[in-house]
Amino acid sequence: MTIYDDARQLEDELAAFRAELHADPEIGLQLPRTQARVLRELEPLGLEISVGRATTSVVAVLRGGARDERQPRAVLLRADMDALPVRERTGLDFASENGAMHACGHDLHTASLIGAARLLHHHRDRLAGDVVFMFQPGEEGYDGAGVMVNEGVLDAAGYRVCAAFAIHVLSAGLPNGVVSTRSGPVMSSSQRLLVRVDGQGGHGSMPHRAKDPITAAAEMVTSLQSTVTRSFDVFDPVVVTVGQFQAGTRHNVIPDHAEFAATLRTFSTENSAKIRADLERTLRGVADAHDVGVDVRFEEETLLTVNDEFEAGFAADVARSVLGEHSYRPMPHPLAASEDFSRVLTHVPGAFLTLGATPPGMDPATAPNNHSAYAVFDPAVLPKAAALYAELALRRLEHESA
Numbered sequence: 547m548t549i550y551d552d553a554r555q556l557e558d559e560l561a562a563f564r565a566e567l568h569a570d571p572e573i574g575l576q577l578p579r580t581q582a583r584v585l586r587e588l589e590p591l592g593l594e595i596s597v598g599r600a601t602t603s604v605v606a607v608l609r610g611g612a613r614d615e616r617q618p619r620a621v622l623l624r625a626d627m628d629a630l631p632v633r634e635r636t637g638l639d640f641a642s643e644n645g646a647m648h649a650c651g652h653d654l655h656t657a658s659l660i661g662a663a664r665l666l667h668h669h670r671d672r673l674a675g676d677v678v679f680m681f682q683p684g685e686e687g688y689d690g691a692g693v694m695v696n697e698g699v700l701d702a703a704g705y706r707v708c709a710a711f712a713i714h715v716l717s718a719g720l721p722n723g724v725v726s727t728r729s730g731p732v733m734s735s736s737q738r739l740l741v742r743v744d745g746q747g748g749h750g751s752m753p754h755r756a757k758d759p760i761t762a763a764a765e766m767v768t769s770l771q772s773t774v775t776r777s778f779d780v781f782d783p784v785v786v787t788v789g790q791f792q793a794g795t796r797h798n799v800i801p802d803h804a805e806f807a808a809t810l811r812t813f814s815t816e817n818s819a820k821i822r823a824d825l826e827r828t829l830r831g832v833a834d835a836h837d838v839g840v841d842v843r844f845e846e847e848t849l850l851t852v853n854d855e856f857e858a859g860f861a862a863d864v865a866r867s868v869l870g871e872h873s874y875r876p877m878p879h880p881l882a883a884s885e886d887f888s889r890v891l892t893h894v895p896g897a898f899l900t901l902g903a904t905p906p907g908m909d910p911a912t913a914p915n916n917h918s919a920y921a922v923f924d925p926a927v928l929p930k931a932a933a934l935y936a937e938l939a940l941r942r943l944e945h946e947s948a
């Protein structure tokens with residue numbers, strides 16, 4: 547019996563647990579009901595369990611039966627547990643009715659990692675090291691992973707883990723059951739840009755006696771797009787989107803100030819470092835040209851998620867070997883979304899994998915995407931994800947001790 551065979555025996559139980567999570571989603575860093583359910587599922591396994599101080603995270607450590615006492619090794623497996631403020635419209639019989647929705651499939655991640663814990667506990671005699679199970683709240687913009695890293699999840703086994711893996715299901719874009727990843731950047735970095743233009747108000751009929759912040763700010767918005775196309779390699783994209791612009795109170799009054807805010811996405815370490823200086827230079831230049839003041843602020847939201855070359859290749863080999871040769875597809879380019887698993891991958895090598903979960907009968911090219919109120923995920927992928935998590939840990943520890 548392979549681990550995947552064992553995982554298939556768990557399919558109904560994992561699907562039932564996932565449906566229970568799905569019907570009662572929680573948002574952000576405080577997920578008390580979800581945490582209680584995860585603790586209930588882990589309880590019979592007798593793992594070393596700790597819960598977050600600042601959040602409702604859960605960390606469980608499984609000690610392998612074949613661990614080397616003198617040189618212990620551990621692998622970390624991550625599942626996020628939080629939902630989104632989306633009113634569900636899937637029509638599923640276990641659909642959420644509380645105004646939140648597991649629209650990003652984190653309920654499947656949580657159930658899969660519980661499955662992996664059960665599988666690895668069952669096969670613990672074969673485990674050449676320890677496994678840290680990281681159940682994280684607040685992935686959707688709350689930096690739950692950052693909080694857990696600060697609270698010591700990477701050293702939960704008593705020493706630093708040697709590798710970390712996360713799996714993310716997709717309701718569209720990949721065929722059902724297909725795993726995909728890549729070496730290097732896998733998800734974009736995200737930053738917020740806040741700009742305040744300080745002019746001098748006046749009468750709309752006499753702009754020469756004022757300093758109009760609106761024309762300057764409008765030119766800044768278009769100049770930012772020129773900077774993107776003129777300063778960055780077309781094959782290493784940068785996205786700058788101004789989503790907010792505020793100024794003025796009346797059509798014939800020049801206001802004192804104008805403000806706008808943008809989201810910035812980059813897909814390489816080079817551009818993540820370069821973008822701030824380039825955009826700031828453009829903004830200051832336009833401000834000088836208009837003789838207005840400008841206040842420029844950048845706020846980091848999510849780091850670039852970078853897969854380690856060895857770990858990404860290793861994970862791809864495990865996926866092919868566990869789920870079949872046809873079940874792996876290399877990812878051609880990074881995904882234009884952001885992930886706080888990046889917090890883990892800045893400290894330890896690892897890989898972030900995606901897993902296609904478009905339900906049968908739906909076309910992955912047109913199915914509603916993750917975060918949509920209509921997004922549906924096929925629970926049949928649960929044993930695949932559970933087996934993949936478990937085999938990643940088992941084989942990575944075997945590799946380390948070989």
Ligand SMILES: [Zn+2]
Nearest residue numbers: 650652685714
């Ligand atoms: Zn997600």
